[in-house]
Amino acid sequence: MIRRIRDHESGRHRPDDEYAELYCRLYGLSEHALFNHTDAETDLGDEIDAMELARRAAASDVGRETLERLEVAVDDLASAYQRTPPTQLLGRVRRHLEYVGRLLDGKKTIAEHRRLLVAGGWLSLLGATCHIDLKQYPAAAARLRTAAQLAHHAEHPEIRAWCLETEAWQALTDGEYHHALVLSQAAQDVAPRSSSAFIQSTGQEGRAWARMGRGIETRAALTRIHQLVSPMPMPDQPEHHYRYDPTKSEAYTVTTLSWLGDPAAVGYARQVLERLESADDGGPRPRRAAAARLDLSLALLSTDEPGEAGHVALQAITSGVLVPSNYWRAKEIIAGVEQRGLAVAEELREAYRELYGPSGQQRPQLGA
Template sequence: MPPNDQLRAARAAHPSVRAPGRGLSRAELAEMVAAEVFRSTAREVPIDAHYIAKLERGVIRWPCTEYREALRAVLSATDDAALGFRPPDHGGHAVAPLPPAYPSDGLVELAARAEVTDVGGAAVEALEEVTDLLARAYATSPPDVVLAQVRRRAAEVSTLLDQRATLTQRRRLLVTGGWLALLGATVLVDLGDRHAAATARAAAASLGREAEHIEMTAWAVEIATWTALIDQDWHRAARLAADGEALAPAGTSAAVQLAAQHARAAARLGDGATVRARLARAEAGVDRQSGGRPRDHHFVFDGRKLDGYTATSLAWLGDPAGERVAREVAERYAPGPARRLATARIDLGLILARNGRPDEAAHLGVLAADSGRLVASNTWRVTELDDLLAPRRDIAEVAELHERCGDGRPSARDRPGGGGAGSKTL
């Protein structure tokens, strides 16, 4: 049999969704035909790229009615002849029976059924891209704005999961949903909604287990660790961080983040050896991160943040070396992200307060309080500095800081728009 060049040309002329600028692949055409048959007959058919190849090679010249109708609809053909299909010419002679449109072998049907999908590849890719963009916008966007987008995209993922999808598509959707749940949990902690944050965190852990994505499950533990630090439950934070480190795969950002969080918890417990060991582990892991995500992605540990974690740990540990690190971090972020600058100023203020410089320490606390970048998850850091300076409220700067914290929260004065950006910096 001669090849069916008309069908091959029609397929090549139809634009691909997965590869813009190219024609449909045989696999894409098969998926579209299967979807069209299901739409018109409510029947699932196991057509695949191999069957399309047989049509194009001319092995099958006259497919079944359902396939011909679906191919005409998908490729916008006026009739069967436009696709190179010709009915068998009996010519008064006996003709061998046509092979079935699809085999009855249960194993082959099982494999073909796994390829049937109502979910377009472009939709899955778009959701993955939007999720990455949201993770990159977290540090510079108001938390409520990020949360609204996270919830919207999560609903879209749920809708697609309710449709027929290939096994690969389903796992990609589960992973995307897991990242959205993690980001939602982070923002909810920022906003002080602990119940909703815990629910989102549990959802992320469940999706991670379902998709067999261990790093995602480790990130859920990291968010629980961060929450324990905010609650000043130092023993629980240290225990969770250790559990997360044991779970996180080597070379992942979650492993680095958990080591840095463990250092902070150990600092509060006065365990200097663990502080230094965990900071060293985090430093060693920064350059081994895999995944190919940009460093401004929230679920990538930006190596530039490590000095900030070091400053916080040394400040809590009471190590005099922390002053130099904290000053360097504050200088580095003076023209940069306001939330990191505010945290660096608080760390430096804590160190200066312990070193007998209450006026300078309080001034840094006031600058942090008025930065407009503090939310529920890090407001307590300013109050912490105020409490440390309580015996020196006869000093004007200390009294001013206390005024800011009079209701247990920094003043909203001078805050742009009445709210700040996301702040997972403690």
């Protein structure tokens, strides 16, 4: 109960209706004032209106300034992925896609048309990723098809490769490891060799090999990633979902070694978690840190340290930032702790049910 109240007061989770009413009485505020600190729809409308005004000022159906603003917005949305609930981000993506659609109907040059197709491709891809996070698979498949078609028309192989990599990630979370392997290898065939999509799909290949228990192939994939990443500088937007940064390779190494059952994963996981929670390399990254805790928990289970594994997993589950595509990993750890008969298993199971419900549907959060 204390943890629940703290979550309410920190803004991490919205209270149920009866508790929301009591908070409103206590503070003498309306429900809207107390639980909706920012009006996301108003902010989003202002963002689109600003781009539309710039377009009209340029006396053009599209125009250079409008395209530049749109491309900046696409990058901002991709960077917001790690810190924004998928339902909220999806709403912003939809509005921008509607705007791209209106611009595509107007007069434009061939170059402007291609830039709109590329922007629409990235937005559709990001929308698909949000749908997968929410386990809305039919909608995700439709978005991926659209992204792939736009990439084809724009002759943009990296977006096409990201579409295949995203499908591989979905297959991996669904336990279809061989399918994930085939898709990740196909993504590497399509992606430019120096692109982030090539590195990311190599990482997905390694994770698929790990889940199949193929140690030699797993380590070979990890070696290729390290060779690709070692000369890379830190990008100017390290949180950008489609720009690989060196810290991602460390997180992928931890996940992969954890699934392989390699004891070295414990040390790696502790280092990665410490870095993700520090102010270095772009500041704390809560969602990645929560995923890193799941990696550390799994690694601790493989080295027969279930007590610490349970407590670390509890921190991840109660963080409030796990997305549905990570729920299966949390449940896998809970099952492992339960098999050891530890008391923390009951607390883990109860915390999971409290926050995500029996169906894995995360309860509403404040401001979401």
